[in-house]
Amino acid sequence: MGGAKKQSLSQAEKQQELRDQKQKGKAARKTQTKAFEKRIGGIDVSNVSNDRLISELKEAKAITPYTLASKYSLRMSVARKVLGELVEQGILQPITGNSRLRVYKIAKG
Numbered sequence: 001m002g003g004a005k006k007q008s009l010s011q012a013e014k015q016q017e018l019r020d021q022k023q024k025g026k027a028a029r030k031t032q033t034k035a036f037e038k039r040i041g042g043i044d045v046s047n048v049s050n051d052r053l054i055s056e057l058k059e060a061k062a063i064t065p066y067t068l069a070s071k072y073s074l075r076m077s078v079a080r081k082v083l084g085e086l087v088e089q090g091i092l093q094p095i096t097g098n099s100r101l102r103v104y105k106i107a108k109g
Contacts, residue, residue: 054086054091056071057092057106062095062103062104062105063083063092063103063104063105063106064102064103064104065080065083065101065102068082068083083102083104086104087104090107091106091107092104092105092106092107093105093106093107
């Protein structure tokens with residue numbers, strides 16, 4: 001039968017202050033999320049035989065698309081294409097993997 005009791009002026013002021021603080025916190029969070037840099041992923045895969053890239057890959061024990069993408073700030077799809085090109089050229093050889101993850105090593109020779 002009863003309803004919500006009408007707030008006193010001091011209670012209404014406190015509620016308004018809390019709402020204002022929440023709004024300021026949300027605005028601060030929005031500015032922080034905009035600080036991330038956008039990755040550039042549109043790289044031409046046709047010229048992959050870069051000697052510097054190959055020499056850096058030789059130092060790694062195992063090569064995955066994730067390690068290549070994180071090291072060179074690439075998208076995962078581009079990293080997979082680069083590794084596929086290197087396999088076709090005979091520079092890399094697959095060790096193990098499935099449809100989601102492949103692990104490569106430098107081919108001897």
